[in-house]
Amino acid sequence: MSDKTGRKGELRSAALKRRSMMDPARCARAGRDLADRLRCLMAPEDRGSARGGEGPTVALFCSLPGEISMQACLTSVFSRGGRVMVPKMGSGGQVGWGLMKSPEDLNDMHSPGGWRPKEPAGPTLGAQSLESAGLILVPALAIDPCGYRLGRGGGWYDRALLHRGPNSLAVGICWEEEAVSCNLPREAHDLPVDAIATPSSFTLTAAGRARRTDVGS
Ligand SMILES: Nc1nc2c(c(=O)[nH]1)N(C=O)[C@@H](CNc1ccc(C(=O)N[C@@H](CCC(=O)O)C(=O)O)cc1)CN2
């Protein structure tokens, strides 16, 4: 699926190689640190994400090997009475979302194919359903100070983020060394994130500052 040529392809291959050596225990620990860091962003009153007092809707992702674990973030959303949306690609690469409302939904996950992330059972919501998420956590292999990210090369999040709500906050999630200081190669379809969260930092990007979000760096 991913293009292995060109500058993006080279950077992607290097990041995936580095991640292939990642200890799963480190991914789990980093996930807990990340959830602590993001806790205040998950409050229902934040980012216009409350649904009549029902708690926030947070879009996150089912982590692949080498990614920071999302388990603790998921638990944190549920403990606030919130609900979670995760990518649901189905058999192709289409943009869709699966809904998870309680920790029990974790018992009903399936793997659509070898390398694909797990997905919850139940209906696939359309791309436009992302509008209901106040907080959107976006996986990345690298993110630059402007907010432009390097993903896995399917353009999935570039297509997904077209449907984000106007008051939503998109936070790119990567390891410390992947929050790079120089600009990444950028194409017309690339959409930036508002902030970068690593297990030990939270930084507003130039795109986030331009959107005049009200979270400090
Ligand atoms: N956890 C997680 N979920 C996510 C993403 C992600 O980066 N992380 N995505 C971010 O976009 C989308 C899925 N995109 C993906 C694209 C490529 C591969 C991947 O591993 N590709 C392999 C094999 C390709 C193949 O066999 O066709 C590769 O490129 O080598 C995984 C997910 C949506 N869900």
Ligand SMILES: Nc1ncnc2c1ncn2[C@@H]1O[C@H](COP(=O)(O)OP(=O)(O)OP(=O)(O)O)[C@@H](O)[C@H]1O
């Ligand atoms: N809005 C879009 N509409 C149609 N195709 C798109 C769109 N955005 C990206 N693509 C397609 O996806 C391909 C891969 O894009 P890119 O290399 O930027 O992916 P990525 O951001 O690394 O991956 P991802 O977003 O899945 O993490 C592009 O070459 C383009 O063909």
